[in-house]
Amino acid sequence: MSLNQLINGCKQHDRKAQSEIYQLFSGKLFGLCLKYSRNYQEAQDNLHNGFLTIFDKIEQYKFKGSFEGWLKRIIINTALQTYREKNVLNLISEEIPDEVDVEIDDENISLDFLLDLIQGLPTRYRLVFNLYVLDGYPHKEIASMLSISEGTSKSNLSRAKVILRNKIDLNQLKKNEAL
Numbered sequence: 001m002s003l004n005q006l007i008n009g010c011k012q013h014d015r016k017a018q019s020e021i022y023q024l025f026s027g028k029l030f031g032l033c034l035k036y037s038r039n040y041q042e043a044q045d046n047l048h049n050g051f052l053t054i055f056d057k058i059e060q061y062k063f064k065g066s067f068e069g070w071l072k073r074i075i076i077n078t079a080l081q082t083y084r085e086k087n088v089l090n091l092i093s094e095e096i097p098d099e100v101d102v103e104i105d106d107e108n109i110s111l112d113f114l115l116d117l118i119q120g121l122p123t124r125y126r127l128v129f130n131l132y133v134l135d136g137y138p139h140k141e142i143a144s145m146l147s148i149s150e151g152t153s154k155s156n157l158s159r160a161k162v163i164l165r166n167k168i169d170l171n172q173l174k175k176n177e178a179l
Contacts, residue, residue, distance in 0.1 A: 003067060010058045018055055025068065026051070029075050035130045036079035038123070050078040076135070080145060083123065117167050125160035132157050 001009070001020065009017025030047050037043035054074050061070055118126060127146065131137040132153070137145070139153040146153070 004063065007058065007061060007063070007067065010055060013055075021054075022051060025071055028068075029071060032072060032075050033079060035118070035134060036076060036127065037082075042082065046075065046079045046082055049082070050075040053078055072135075076131070077145070080127070083127070113171070114164075117164055120167075121160050121163060125156050125163065128153050128156040129160040129164075 001017070003024075006017045006020050006024075010021055026047065029050065030043060033043035033046040033050070034040070037046055054071060057074070061067065118129060121129060128142055131142045131145070132139065139150045139157075142148075142153045143150045148156075
């Protein structure tokens with residue numbers, strides 16, 4: 001079956017089509033859930049709840065734009081809703097006037113190490129970092145999604161970058177001392 005046939009099957013509540021859509025996209029979407037979740041269990045919950053929402057709202061997909069992009073948006077919104085419901089989004093409103101630009105370009109850093117560092121960021125910084133750097137959302141849209149100002153979004157991104165840079169520098173210092 002083609003993707004469009006599977007989508008149409010889902011619109012008709014066909015369990016087999018839903019299962020195939022799940023099989024096609026759950027791996028990639030689970031990776032996305034991990035970026036927006038505090039732990040593995042929460043990521044599983046977000047994936048499950050996200051797919052419930054996807055199948056509930058599949059009628060709204062009009063075959064305009066990428067289906068995968070539509071799925072990702074629902075998954076991200078599901079994760080953000082989890083934070084709102086748990087009142088975890090205690091985002092600071094203090095703004096930094098000039099965005100701090102911190103490049104993280106050390107060739108000696110593994111992807112796993114960097115992902116662990118990102119996962120260790122405070123929630124408010126991790127969400128903005130993921131939305132802006134990894135998923136390409138503009139600050140205006142992030143601000144709307146998280147109910148914060150654009151300035152706060154920029155501030156949280158800057159602080160996330162500073163924290164990451166400091167942790168990378170500390171790790172490098174520890175490596176150098178071990179030699």
